[in-house]
Each structure stands twice: as structure tokens, then as C-alpha cells.
Amino acid sequence: MGKQLSRRNFLLGSTVSLLSGAGMTKLAQALQEEPHTHALQTPEGDDADAHFGMVGNVNHARNGFDPLRMLVDWDYGKVSILPNGQTLREYQFIAYDKEIEVAPGVFFPAWTYNGRVPGPTIRCKEGDRIRIDFTNSGTHPHTIHFHGIHPFEMDGVPGAGPGEIGVGESFVYEFDAEPFGCQLYHCHSLPLKRHIHKGLYGAFIVDPTEGRPPARELMMIMNGFDTNFDSANEVYAVNSVGFEYIRRPIPVKVGELIRVYLINITEFDPINSFHLHAEFFDYYDHGTTLTPTLHTVDTIMQAQAQRGILEFSYRWPGKYMFHAHVSEFAELGWMGNFNAVAAEDFEQALAEAGLDADWDRLALHGSTANG
Amino acid sequence: MTESGSQNSTPRHRFNWRTVLLGLFPLLALGAVIAYFVFTGGGLGELSTPPLEQVNIERITMPEPGVIVLHAVNDGPETLTIAQIAVDEAYWDFEADPSNTLPRLGRATITIPYPWVKQEAHLIKLVTSIGTTFEAEIPAAVVTPKPSGEFFLNFALVGFYIGIVPIALGMLWFPILRRLNPRGMNFILSLTIGLLVFLAVGTWLDALEFADRLAAFWQGVPLLIFVSLISLGALVVIGTVYRGSRRVLDTAYLLSLGIGLHNLGEGLAIGAAFALGQAALGTFLIVGFALHNITEGVGIVTPLVRNPPRFSHFLGLILLGGGPAILGTWIGGFGFNPVLATIFLAVGVGAILQVIWEVGKLVVNESKKLGDPALNWTTLSGLSSGLLIMYFTAFLVKF
Numbered sequence: 001m002g003k004q005l006s007r008r009n010f011l012l013g014s015t016v017s018l019l020s021g022a023g024m025t026k027l028a029q030a031l032q033e034e035p036h037t038h039a040l041q042t043p044e045g046d047d048a049d050a051h052f053g054m055v056g057n058v059n060h061a062r063n064g065f066d067p068l069r070m071l072v073d074w075d076y077g078k079v080s081i082l083p084n085g086q087t088l089r090e091y092q093f094i095a096y097d098k099e100i101e102v103a104p105g106v107f108f109p110a111w112t113y114n115g116r117v118p119g120p121t122i123r124c125k126e127g128d129r130i131r132i133d134f135t136n137s138g139t140h141p142h143t144i145h146f147h148g149i150h151p152f153e154m155d156g157v158p159g160a161g162p163g164e165i166g167v168g169e170s171f172v173y174e175f176d177a178e179p180f181g182c183q184l185y186h187c188h189s190l191p192l193k194r195h196i197h198k199g200l201y202g203a204f205i206v207d208p209t210e211g212r213p214p215a216r217e218l219m220m221i222m223n224g225f226d227t228n229f230d231s232a233n234e235v236y237a238v239n240s241v242g243f244e245y246i247r248r249p250i251p252v253k254v255g256e257l258i259r260v261y262l263i264n265i266t267e268f269d270p271i272n273s274f275h276l277h278a279e280f281f282d283y284y285d286h287g288t289t290l291t292p293t294l295h296t297v298d299t300i301m302q303a304q305a306q307r308g309i310l311e312f313s314y315r316w317p318g319k320y321m322f323h324a325h326v327s328e329f330a331e332l333g334w335m336g337n338f339n340a341v342a343a344e345d346f347e348q349a350l351a352e353a354g355l356d357a358d359w360d361r362l363a364l365h366g367s368t369a370n371g
Numbered sequence: 372m373t374e375s376g377s378q379n380s381t382p383r384h385r386f387n388w389r390t391v392l393l394g395l396f397p398l399l400a401l402g403a404v405i406a407y408f409v410f411t412g413g414g415l416g417e418l419s420t421p422p423l424e425q426v427n428i429e430r431i432t433m434p435e436p437g438v439i440v441l442h443a444v445n446d447g448p449e450t451l452t453i454a455q456i457a458v459d460e461a462y463w464d465f466e467a468d469p470s471n472t473l474p475r476l477g478r479a480t481i482t483i484p485y486p487w488v489k490q491e492a493h494l495i496k497l498v499t500s501i502g503t504t505f506e507a508e509i510p511a512a513v514v515t516p517k518p519s520g521e522f523f524l525n526f527a528l529v530g531f532y533i534g535i536v537p538i539a540l541g542m543l544w545f546p547i548l549r550r551l552n553p554r555g556m557n558f559i560l561s562l563t564i565g566l567l568v569f570l571a572v573g574t575w576l577d578a579l580e581f582a583d584r585l586a587a588f589w590q591g592v593p594l595l596i597f598v599s600l601i602s603l604g605a606l607v608v609i610g611t612v613y614r615g616s617r618r619v620l621d622t623a624y625l626l627s628l629g630i631g632l633h634n635l636g637e638g639l640a641i642g643a644a645f646a647l648g649q650a651a652l653g654t655f656l657i658v659g660f661a662l663h664n665i666t667e668g669v670g671i672v673t674p675l676v677r678n679p680p681r682f683s684h685f686l687g688l689i690l691l692g693g694g695p696a697i698l699g700t701w702i703g704g705f706g707f708n709p710v711l712a713t714i715f716l717a718v719g720v721g722a723i724l725q726v727i728w729e730v731g732k733l734v735v736n737e738s739k740k741l742g743d744p745a746l747n748w749t750t751l752s753g754l755s756s757g758l759l760i761m762y763f764t765a766f767l768v769k770f
Binding site: 056 | 503
């Protein structure tokens with residue numbers, strides 16, 4: 001063996017010199033060098049940033065809801081006045097299973113309130129009586145748990161009042177709307193993670209008696225979808241459809257006050273965030289105060305179920321981006337644009353987003369305070 | 372059988388329309404059963420489960436900066452649609468040719484205009500229409516070499532260094548082998564068997580690695596086993612039929628072929644390592660392979676010690692044993708096809724097993740002549756030395 005080893009050492013030496021002498025370095029160099037080619041060009045000659053995002057469009061008609069319309073579709077319920085003078089708002093909530101398209105061509109087997117994710121945006125005034133007739137037509141027991149002040153049996157959790165509402169069963173949740181603010185509701189059946197991320201949640205906006213200054217109001221729920229059920233989201237969005245506000249920027253007018261009711265219900269990730277480009281905003285944590293809890297910021301973060309109100313306006317026209325400043329979420333769908341235009345261009349901006357004057361009216365007249 | 376029985380059997384051999392019909396009847400019945408299943412579900416409604424999707428990403432290339440190309444095949448039971456693609460957790464534009472909807476066993480070439488970063492890792496995630504995800508990793512991004520003249524030449528050079536050069540150098544021991552006494556000769560023959568056993572195991576494991584990566588319908592491991600067995604059988608039959616004066620030379624050629632197919636596998640690994648951007652390892656690997664393979668040269672010429680052939684045969688043996696390394700680097704570097712790789716390596720396993728058999732017979736005969744049992748201290752130490760030399764020199768080439 002010893003003899004052979006020494007021979008091999010000799011041979012190794014000669015092999016090495018062979019290699020170094022005869023083009024190995026050249027090969028290594030050739031493989032390391034960038035070929036002299038240009039980057040792939042799109043037919044439009046766009047630059048690289050035109051390539052991010054998703055391919056295709058979502059069929060909102062099939063989904064039964066449109067993230068643009070969801071921004072402003074306040075649900076005031078069936079309104080009547082109780083003998084004591086209190087306003088009663090009655091709602092019908094039906095939980096059922098429905099497949100929804102959360103990204104172009106990607107379908108998610110959701111659990112919904114009234115066939116939409118997020119569920120209806122309850123809008124009321126503080127002190128109103130809220131009565132929700134809830135029927136579970138799904139395949140698992142569900143509840144509605146409101147973030148608000150209410151008696152124990154109305155808490156919508158297992159063990160409180162009726163507890164979980166079984167399949168085919170019904171229950172009426174009833175309580176006074178308080179405190180005012182940007183609140184939310186969600187299913188609290190167990191296992192909680194599954195019942196939340198499957199889509200059972202929605203906004204519960206309680207206006208203060210005195211109202212807030214007139215503004216263009218928009219409701220945004222930051223959510224995510226774990227399409228392969230590995231306890232991590234594949235798609236992130238505001239109001240369920242990834243990149244929808246990139247494909248159709250939200251029309252706003254230069255100079256007007258914009259108020260965003262922002263809620264984070266994203267499952268699996270500890271925080272989500274909101275970052276506004278080219279402007280700063282005042283922030284009302286939980287929306288339970290009439291004066292800002294944060295002045296002049298352009299990024300806020302929210303834990304799950306945390307929410308707040310943002311107020312800002314644009315000085316100049318432009319397509320201003322807003323997105324989670326968790327870059328991963330942003331690039332997986334949670335990214336959008338405001339299309340800020342002069343008043344005379346607003347109609348066109350509406351048309352570009354597939355919206356109409358009715359959408360504009362709802363955005364400007366959402367408050368229940370004076371009506 | 373009675374007489375009447377034999378009379379009856381005669382017309383049955385006749386080929387007429389009734390025979391044709393009888394032959395076709397089971398097929399027609401099968402067609403009817405299939406139609407019944409296709410149109411009615413065969414009454415198995417309750418057993419029907421949601422589709423289990425399966426995508427196999429056979430190959431990823433980066434033809435130029437800013438472009439990633441995937442070759443995907445649907446080896447699940449149903450048609451599926453790749454709805455979105457995220458690269459490094461960012462959804463990205465892509466084009467699928469011919470379509471992003473793949474029928475069972477359908478293929479698509481997917482082009483993603485993604486600004487990948489040289490020498491860094493990237494993760495690609497395919498999201499199907501039902502939200503299932505399939506991931507593929509690029510361990511270190513580099514432009515995939517294109518089959519230009521220069522690259523062909525350079526890759527050929529790599530194959531030359533790891534295949535041709537060490538085998539030729541190993542054969543330089545031939546004069547020394549000729550001076551060995553019979554017991555020394557038996558030691559070297561046994562050493563050759565040890566070397567071949569090592570190569571058989573190594574080739575088998577390499578083939579298994581490729582076989583595991585194949586789309587499910589290829590049935591990689593059975594494919595590997597059957598191709599190996601058929602190759603072994605074919606070579607044994609050839610070896611039995613063509614007995615003659617050139618028997619020893621034929622054994623050397625078969626040995627060379629088996630080793631050649633093994634070296635093809637090594638070439639594949641090296642070519643792929645360069646193509647995948649592990650070029651830094653490449654130089655080290657090449658030195659290692661050269662050292663590792665020098666024993667192969669000794670093995671090939673060992674059976675020829677008693678009857679040295681013409682010089683040209685040595686050149687032929689070197690080419691057959693080392694040449695496939697060049698072919699391997701080309702295939703590995705330019706047109707990586709795991710199916711072909713599995714088949715080539717499986718043939719290699721069969722060929723090596725056949726030569727183990729042939730050289731084994733030589734050892735048995737030599738031992739008999741010396742009045743020893745087949746397995747004795749000489750042959751055992753030869754065998755072990757062969758295995759150990761290969762094992763320890765392999766330290767240089769395993770990563």
C-alpha cells in the first residue's frame with residue numbers, strides 16, 4: 001500500500017500540472033462570465049418592475065364580491081326605532097362554505113358569512129341596538145365573536161351563552177354597539193386558527209354620536225390565505241384578492257380627506273403593517289378616540305385583530321403605492337395603489353377601476369352619525 | 372386423448388373471422404367497461420376524493436440574466452393548472468408553453484422574467500388552481516452553459532482529464548503486472564474485483580439518485596432494476612455465445628465498457644455540477660476523479676497480462692473506458708435528462724456485474740491452478756485492497 005501511495009502522489013502531481021496547463025482555468029472563467037446578452041425585453045419594452053405580481057385577472061362576479069366595492073359597501077342592516085327611542089339594526093348572517101378566487105386562477109375553499117370574505121361590513125352608531133340572526137349552514141360549528149362591549153352570553157365563544165352554533169342551528173346575537181371605533185367580528189369556534197383563516201371575519205364600524213369630519217371613507221381588512229394548509233399564507237391581500245388594487249387603483253381626489261378603517265386579521269403571522277407612499281397620516285388606534293393616537297406617521301403595524309383609523313390627503317396627482325412593509329406580504333399580494341387625481345379627472349379614474357358614481361356616493365356618505 | 376378428440380382439435384387451429392372475434396371480444400368488453408366508468412363513475416361516487424395534484428420539475432435553466440426557465444411535467448392523476456408562480460416569496464410574471472394547464476403526463480416550459488442574482492440561491496414556488504404548491508430550488512444561480520463550440524471543447528477536456536488520462540496512466544503499470552508471479556497476479560485480479568464491486572455499488576447509488584428524481588410514471592427504481600438485469604443477461608449471453616481465442620481480450624473490452632458506463636455517470640455529475648454553478652468544486656473534483664479512476668486502468672489490463680494484444684487494442688480500451696466520461700460531461704452540462712441518465716447508469720450496473728462474473732471466473736481458475744480455494748488470503752486481501760483504495764480515494768470526490 002505504501003508503495004502505491006507514493007506512486008499516486010507522484011501521479012497526482014503530474015495530473016495537477018496537466019490541469020493547470022491546459023485550459024481548466026479558462027473553463028472556470030468561461031463559466032463564471034456573464035454572457036453578453038441583454039435582459040429579457042417585454043413587447044412593450046417595459047422595465048423589470050413590470051414583471052412582478054400575478055398573471056391574469058380574478059372573476060369577481062363568480063366570487064360574488066369585488067374588493068373595490070367592499071371598500072365602501074357599508075351594511076346598515078334593517079333599521080327601525082325601538083319603543084325607548086333606540087335605533088335597532090337587524091342583520092341576517094348565514095355561514096356557508098364557498099370556493100373563492102383569492103388570486104387569479106387560485107381557488108380557496110373558504111368558510112364565509114353571507115358568501116363573502118370578509119363578511120358584511122356592519123356600520124352603525126354608538127348606542128345602536130344590534131341584532132344578528134345567525135344561521136350556520138356550513139359544515140362545522142361556527143360562532144360570531146364581536147370585539148365590543150357586551151354581556152357574557154353574547155360573546156360568541158364556546159362555553160358562553162349558546163357556545164358554538166352547530167350545523168343547521170341558529171342563534172340571535174343582540175347587544176348595544178359600543179364603544180365607537182373601528183371594530184371587528186370573527187368566528188371563535190375551535191380550532192381558532194382554521195376558523196379565522198378560512199374566512200369568517202368582517203368589519204364592525206361604530207360611528208361616534210357626533211360623527212367624524214367628512215371624508216372619503218374606505219374599509220380595508222388585511223388578510224391572508226393558506227391555500228396548501230401548511231400554516232403559512234400563500235396569498236396576502238386587503239379584502240381578499242391579492243394585488244387587486246394594483247390592477248385597479250383606488251380613485252381618490254387630490255386635496256380631499258381620506259379615512260381608512262384598517263383591520264388586521266392575518267392568521268399565522270404575528271404582525272402585519274400598512275405603509276403609505278409619498279404622504280403621512282394621523283392614526284387613531286382602535287378608532288376609539290376622536291383625536292389621533294399617533295401624529296404624522298407613514299407606517300403603522302398591527303398585531304392580529306388590532307385595527308385603527310388612518311386620515312390623510314394627497315397634495316399632487318399620481319398613483320401612490322400603499323402596502324404592507326413586511327416586504328414578503330407585499331410581494332405575495334398585499335400591495336395596492338391610490339390613484340389621486342384632480343376633481344375633473346375623477347370620473348375617468350372611477351371608470352378605469354370599473355366603478356361608478358354610486359361607489360363615490362357610498363365612499364363619501366358612509367357615516368351613520370347624521371342619518 | 373381419444374380419436375374423436377384429435378379430430379375436433381384440428382379445425383381449431385384454423386384462423387377465421389370467428390377466431391378474430393373471439394380474440395377481440397375481451398378487448399371490446401374492456402372498452403365497454405371503460406366507457407361505463409368514464410360516463411357513470413362506476414357507482415364509486417362515495418369513494419371519489421379531491422384530486423391529488425403532483426408536479427415534477429425536471430429541469431431548471433437560466434439561459435440569460437433575468438430569465439429562469441422551468442421544465443415541468445404533471446405526473447399526478449388529473450389535469451392541473453399552474454395558476455401563479457412565486458420566486459423567493461414574490462409573485463411573478465410567467466409564460467407557460469404550450470399552456471399552464473397540463474393534462475396527466477403533460478409538459479410545460481415555463482419562462483419567468485426574474486432578475487436572479489448570480490451565485491445566490493433562489494426558491495421557486497408553483498401555485499396550482501386549488502392552492503397546492505410545488506417548490507424547486509436553484510442552489511447557486513449561474514447562466515446555463517449553451518452548447519457552443521468552446522464549451523463542447525472545454526467539457527470534452529474535463530471528460531478527458533477524469534476518464535481518458537487516469538485510465539491511460541493506470542495502464543502504464545502493465546509492464547509491472549507482467550512481471551508478477553501467479554500469486555501476485557491473483558492478488559491483482561482480486562483487487563480488480565474489489566474495484567468493480569465498489570463501482571457497481573457506486574453506480575447503483577448514482578442511478579438510484581436519478582431514478583428517485585423521475586416523475587412517478589417512469590417508475591424509476593423498477594426501471595433501474597430491470598434495465599440492469601436485462602443488460603447483465605444480454606452481456607452474459609453474448610459472452611457465452613462468442614467464446615473463442617479472443618476470450619480474454621473480450622473480457623477486457625467488457626470490463627472497459629462497464630467502467631466506461633460508470634465513468635459516464637461521473638461525467639454527468641461533473642457536467643451537472645458545472646451547469647449548476649458549483650464550478651469552484653469542479654477543479655477539486657476533477658483532480659479527485661483522476662486519482663480515483665487511475666485504478667480503473669489497472670483493472671482493465673489485468674486480464675491481458677498472459678496474452679498482451681496489439682498496441683492499438685490498448686488505445687481502444689482507453690477510449691471505451693474513458694471516452695464515455697466526455698459524453699457524460701456533455702449530457703450533464705447541456706441537456707440534462709434524468710431518464711437517460713438512469714438508463715445509462717442501469718446499463719452500467721449490469722455491465723459491471725457481468726465483468727465481476729468474468730474476472731471472478733479468472734480468479735477461481737488461477738486459484739485452482741495454485742491449489743488454493745477460491746477465497747484465500749491472497750484473493751481476500753486483493754479484494755479488500757481494491758475496495759479500500761476506491762473507498763479512500765472517493766473521499767476526494769464526494770460532496
